Amino acid sequence: MSSETEPMGLWPTQISNQQLLGWTNLAALLGLYYVCKIIYRLYLSPLSHIPGRKLAAASHVYAFYHNVVCRGQYIWEIEKMHAQYGPIVRIGPDEVHINDSNFIDTIFAGPGHRREKAQLTINGLGSSPTAIATRSHDLHKSRRAALNPFFSTKNIRRLEPMVHEVLSQILQRLETAKKEKRSVNMSLLYRAATHDLIADYAFGQGSISFSREDLNQPYFQAYHEMVLTWHFGCYFPWFTHIMRRLPMTILTTMVPSVKQFISMIQAAMVKIDKIKAAASTEEPERPTIFHGLLSSSLPDSEKDSTRLAEEANVLLSAGTDSSANTLSAITFHLLSNPPILKKLREELEKAIPDKDERQFPSFNQVEQLPYLSAVIQEGLRLHPAVISRQQRVAPSEDLVYVNPSTGTNYRLPRGTVMAMNPLLLARIPALYPNPGEFRPERFLEDKRLRGYGLTFSRGSRMCLGMQLAYQEMYVILAGLFGRFDCAGEKGEGGEWLELYETDRGDVEMVRDLVTEGLRDGSVGVRVLVKGL
């Protein structure tokens, strides 16, 4: 059969010379476009004077490779770049990273300065209509203003009975484990505690996790699996958009763990609708965050149940793993450093001599204790909970960074993505000698250290739940370690916690997965409860 009579398949069997020329020209044009783009980025861009690796400045592929292909490793590449080039480095075509505490308040500025989040972070957060994922300065300000009152110092202090309730649940689980002579996963216990607390505050939901034998472990597991897609979503936002629009049956077949979140969001919507329906007829017995949001001055469009359910999801996610991870890490350090725990217990015994009272301390009694505060600060420094770099954009302001060692000025034009990482700031040896060591004393010796960190971020977009996190950490740690000693140091009460199949690798971040990125297979901090 001649070629003229051959039936046409899905693809043409012959490509004419003219078509071939067309495709070749197109490929050449595309190639030329990318070459010009790379030349522009390397030599003509307003950021071309910032030191750093050419590959990182030329294309996003460099960061993509380290964060997506190598799973959260860019943080360590950035640290190497700082060691090679100094405190300011260019880590992407439009992004600079600065590892200098003195510049924190310039980038993470407060009132009077417009600050936006970078698109990469917004993509990672799935562009949800929530305060944390709002790019625009003004819209973020109004969404945040509606939430702020619930997290003020005064209102957080009122949650003390709830903190005591979760502490009592932790103690009950430890007592049962002691009787049954089995190990307890402290990381899971802390997650259950922090989750129940914020869920109860948001919806008046009571002990969701503690009411379950498995402490709600499948939900926390699902959260960790979701977090694994963060970096991919940063570079391919369409992925998240498509996933969000897929019919529920298809989505849950593809990613079974997502079921947990969907049911959580659906349950949140039902609760929000119930609160809405009851709003005009009855006064709530115990007003929750969502009662407050619904009666706030937010426009009606912002009170839509779907948006508020997404906001609930953020509060639950941000308020759970964060404090829980830091608490787990501090528990590990205290149990593996008997002299540190001894000092802490002596301080607690002196401050609250009554043994029973010491088990449920008030925040007032412990928040000013110097050694406990130093232990918490050291825990937050080494295990900042949110370990990804924090990005900000100043849309209407050019900033200038001056390298303190060389005196060189670096102009950062408006629109530049500026980033800092709390973990890298916390590892600067000039500020923290022997930075990997857990040594609370450093915060007592140098009072300025508290001002050098970025653990809770700063400025207009800093952590909303900082007061809550502190209250949880002070009260839970004081209650627990006022009672339990560590192995080999059976104190007054004669009860102690012994690390079980746990080492530093179970608290040390090895990859940036936004929150904890522990070594593969780690299940967290486990203990045996022993007593005389």
Ligand code: HEM
């Ligand atoms: C040790 C505990 C915690 C740490 C280290 C921590 C850290 C942070 C950091 C670094 C940010 C800023 C992220 C960014 O700019 O990209 C942030 C934001 C946020 N945090 Fe926390 N957090 C903690 C606990 C909590 C708790 C208990 C809640 C309770 C609900 C919470 C709620 C939030 C919210 C809603 C935001 C977004 C604020 C906004 O964009 O306006 N966090 N947190």
